[in-house]
Amino acid sequence: MHGDETAPRTASARLLAVLAAFDPEHRRLGLTALAERADLPLSTAHRLVAELVAWGALRRRADGDYEVGRRMWDLGLLAPVQSDLRQVASPFLQDLYAATLATVHLAVRDRHQVLYVDRLSGRTSVPVVSQVGSRLPLHATGVGKVLLAHAPDAVRGEVLHALTRVTPYTVTQPGRLQRELDRVHREGFAQTSEEMSLGACSVAVPVVAGTDVVAALGVVVPSLKRDRPRLVAALQVAAQGIGRTLTLGLPPDGRRG
Amino acid sequence: MHGDETAPRTASARLLAVLAAFDPEHRRLGLTALAERADLPLSTAHRLVAELVAWGALRRRADGDYEVGRRMWDLGLLAPVQSDLRQVASPFLQDLYAATLATVHLAVRDRHQVLYVDRLSGRTSVPVVSQVGSRLPLHATGVGKVLLAHAPDAVRGEVLHALTRVTPYTVTQPGRLQRELDRVHREGFAQTSEEMSLGACSVAVPVVAGTDVVAALGVVVPSLKRDRPRLVAALQVAAQGIGRTLTLGLPPDGRRG
DNA sequence: CGTCGTCTTCCACCTGACGGAAGCCACGGG
DNA sequence: CCCGTGGCTTCCGTCAGGTGGAAGACGACG
Known part of the structure; x- marks a missing residue:
């Protein structure tokens, strides 16, 4: 020293x-x-x-x-950064992309950040900052909010006390974000409007395997105006498919008593 | 020893x-x-x-x-394993998948093997052996044949003298393969029928940036019966898109005099 | 309670890593 | 043309720290 x-x-x-x-x-x-x-x-x-x-x-x-x-x-590529997850999810992401033509994200929580595990985007999709392997703040992205809503209390608490501003629309008041997270639990999906980057909105849902939220699945679109219900529905179908496959296919692993 | x-x-x-x-x-x-x-x-x-x-x-x-x-x-992820290529190609692969619903492959040559750089496959696609990061023989896959056809003479010579059999349909006679490669040059695409795995056929085209073949793009389907022309057309559109983007976007790099 | 397989810790020897210094090369300015 | 500069490469004497045998801990099994 x-x-x-x-x-x-x-x-x-x-x-x-x-x-x-x-x-x-x-x-x-x-x-x-x-x-x-x-x-x-x-x-x-x-x-x-x-x-x-x-x-x-x-x-x-x-x-x-x-x-x-x-x-x-x-x-x-050998790293099990959710390699089961990635492998299982890949086809569902494809289908989701085909159905929405939006940028599709699969992400997990890595400590206090979102870690993007897979991403698809077509030529017509909104440009987004995320890249596979990149990390972003939990509170400013759709998948992040989902993961935060389902994170252990300790993590959520710490994150809520350090909300950085990214755009003018980023939610930086702990109380307001907490209420949003409650809503995520009630309604089963999260959304953002230009909170991470201007001109980009997102919807995201949790991927549930067994009883755990193991990932979040989201799409990014220019605007949520009218499409939200359709997007949420498509996301939930895909997320359920992934979750079901994970639950069936992988008992001999993470299990701990 | x-x-x-x-x-x-x-x-x-x-x-x-x-x-x-x-x-x-x-x-x-x-x-x-x-x-x-x-x-x-x-x-x-x-x-x-x-x-x-x-x-x-x-x-x-x-x-x-x-x-x-x-x-x-x-x-x-930092490895520039064609990271420009992957990034540029990704949207085109998406579109190609949406258009064909077949397993889509992007591959480069790594010495005497095909290296799969990216892959998309939906739930309805034929199961295939390839995985991102895996390597397969050049002579038994569609993308491999394309890359082999455009490989330096030395490489092609060595590969032609060591053709291993994978399925009963694998081409193992150097002369016959050489003729196929000539055809790849003439017609602009390669195909296989159950030469790598039974029940899987493929078509592939080169991705050309400037004057170099930098990768191959292919699809795997259960059968080529009637779809070949359509698949080839879709592949060529995508490959040209990728090639054009690469050529425009990346002068300050691979250039060597 | 002994046996076996696997993992962990310890420490005295001595190998092979360290890094300062000198050499090399390409470039550019005077 | 010559020298200065910046970046890379090579060399080699010293000695830090890696090595690996051995002994100890742990846990499963019968």
Whole structure:
């Protein structure tokens, strides 16, 4: 805590620091930038990077920069980030897209954020910020509100006390949001109107497997004017299909007594 | 090759060996199995795994097994495995799916195999083996044939001399396949009939950006009987859309003189 | 209560990682 | 043309920290 924080880092930690230097804002890095971000001497970074490249975790571009390699992609796909969920849901998302032609989202809660697990969008859909793998605040998106409504009290409490404003329409008053969440429970769906990005509205419903809300399913449209009932209906059909498939297909797993 | 292969492995190599122990057939591993697969003493594996877990690369399940963690997923998504391509293509794939209701594939060539980069399939589609991230032989799939037809001569030569049989209908005679590939060039599309899996036929077209074939786009259907012309037409529309978008949108990149 | 299989912890040895420094290369300005 | 600059690569002596055998804990089974 005093002055220089010498780095008693282990070899593995250094290697991981190199990997950690890559993030959505830094998909390509030169050796120097990489070393800087990983807080390593150039020569060390150089050697580590060489090993990672040899292994396939990183790739060297023609221009000399490094980027995450294909092997990481392979490994990433193994991560059970709801891989059952994704696999089961995929066909239902397709159908939902075909029925609505809206941007379709499948998301789960990751701590205090929404994590987008899958997304479909056609050429005619509203442009949206979300990307697969991206995280957004729980209180400003449709799927987020659904997940928040069904989150443990502790999480909900913490989130309610830190409502950031994203657009002029973002709900930032805890009381008002709480009432909205109650409504989500009563009516079975959540909606937003330009609370995350202007010109985009959304509706979302929970995906229930057994008795747990395991995900949220939502669509984004330019306006909710007249379509809401139809969208909600389509969403609920899809969500039920996913939930049912999950419940039937996957007993030997998350179960804990 | 003689007796014991002592492992002069570096620390990083050991860490990577642990990661490499995970593959699609081994998504969950106990410590012992993991150590075995990574060829490491238990205690070493134990320590490395602990570091990886701390970092988020692995996750410990309730039952004690390890699996790839969410952080790897995040990292994997950064891999530019055709991320431009995937992003650009996604809406076109949606439309193609909506138009055909068939399983839709987007694939690139990875050395001597097809690598599936994206896939859509509805509930009504034929079941297929491919998964996003999986690799299949070039000569037994529609997208594979397209990519093979446009591969460098060296690659094509090597592949033609090692045609494995997958089903009774797989083309395994180099001459015959070569003629098929010529036809792909002439007619602009490739097809298969139960050459990869019984009950599944496919049509595929190249995705051309500038003058290069950067990917292949294909659909899988139960039978080609009457639909082929329609499917080919739909595929070509989508492929052209993708190609055009890629060509327009991404000059400051792959360009090499 | 012993046995077996699996996981966890410990620690003395010694390997192989570390990183400063020097070399290399391409570029650009004087 | 020559030198300065910035970014990358290579080298090698030192010694931090990784290694792995062994012993201990845990839990399941009979």
